[in-house]
Amino acid sequence: xxxxxxxxxxxxxxxxxxxxxxxxxxxxxxxxxxxxxxxxxxxxxxxxxxxxxxxxxxxxxxxxxxxxxxxxxxxxxxxxxxxxxxxxxxxxxxxxxxxxxxxxxxxxxxxx
Amino acid sequence: xxxxxxxxxxxxxxxxxxxxxxxxxxxxxxxxxxxxxxxxxxxxxxxxxxxxxxxxxxxxxxxxxxxxxxxxxxxxxxxxxxxxxxxxxxxxxxxxxxxxxxxxxxxxxxxxxxx
Numbered sequence: 001x002x003x004x005x006x007x008x009x010x011x012x013x014x015x016x017x018x019x020x021x022x023x024x025x026x027x028x029x030x031x032x033x034x035x036x037x038x039x040x041x042x043x044x045x046x047x048x049x050x051x052x053x054x055x056x057x058x059x060x061x062x063x064x065x066x067x068x069x070x071x072x073x074x075x076x077x078x079x080x081x082x083x084x085x086x087x088x089x090x091x092x093x094x095x096x097x098x099x100x101x102x103x104x105x106x107x108x109x110x111x112x
Numbered sequence: 113x114x115x116x117x118x119x120x121x122x123x124x125x126x127x128x129x130x131x132x133x134x135x136x137x138x139x140x141x142x143x144x145x146x147x148x149x150x151x152x153x154x155x156x157x158x159x160x161x162x163x164x165x166x167x168x169x170x171x172x173x174x175x176x177x178x179x180x181x182x183x184x185x186x187x188x189x190x191x192x193x194x195x196x197x198x199x200x201x202x203x204x205x206x207x208x209x210x211x212x213x214x215x216x217x218x219x220x221x222x223x224x225x226x227x
Contacts (some may be wrong), residue, residue, distance in 0.1 A: 004154075006154075034215060036215075036218075041220065041221075042220050042221075043116070043203055043205070043218030043219050043220045043221055044155070044203070044218045045218065046215030046216070046217070049215065089154065089155065091155075099157065099168075100157070100216070101157070102147075102154045102155035102157075103154050104152070104153055104154035105154055
């Protein structure tokens with residue numbers, strides 16, 4: 001049973017527009033969330049995180065929004081750039097077991 | 113370099129052979145993690161080390177999988193009698209402390225192909 005779900009396997013966005021990547025979770029015990037970015041043949045790199053006590057965290061072009069009542073978070077990238085084309089993983093930290101659980105990822109294509 | 117280093121980057125082997133994957137974490141990082149990513153899947157947690165000890169081995173898929181870490185640094189993941197379903201990218205990550213509110217630093221992975 002997947003506790004962290006990224007329901008869109010892929011997403012295509014025009015360069016300069018906003019990219020919105022979504023993530024849903026089922027466990028209310030998650031206490032913080034992370035987004036990682038992965039290029040082919042490379043390991044994931046940390047992008048941005050958010051604590052469950054917040055509803056927004058911003059870092060440059062990247063903003064993560066958390067809606068606890070809906071158990072939903074999203075990553076906004078604006079404006080989207082060609083170098084943003086990658087697979088994005090949503091991850092959640094489970095305080096009780098002290099584990100991090102990853103989603104299956106969403107492949108983002110930035111179109112010229 | 114200063115990042116997490118994994119070797120080999122690619123490994124092709126025949127079914128039934130044993131393989132050993134190596135991970136050099138970032139110097140000074142107490143925690144070390146192994147994940148695998150099968151085709152079309154997310155990152156599957158395998159095992160983590162706090163120093164040289166592995167408190168949680170629950171993610172290892174079978175008793176053919178084992179891992180060790182020596183000197184609080186290098187770790188090896190061993191798969192015995194490999195099967196085709198073991199084909200995946202095996203990723204290693206490290207962090208200053210175990211889990212907690214901090215990101216993990218990943219290596220580029222070992223792509224394992226079982227023929």
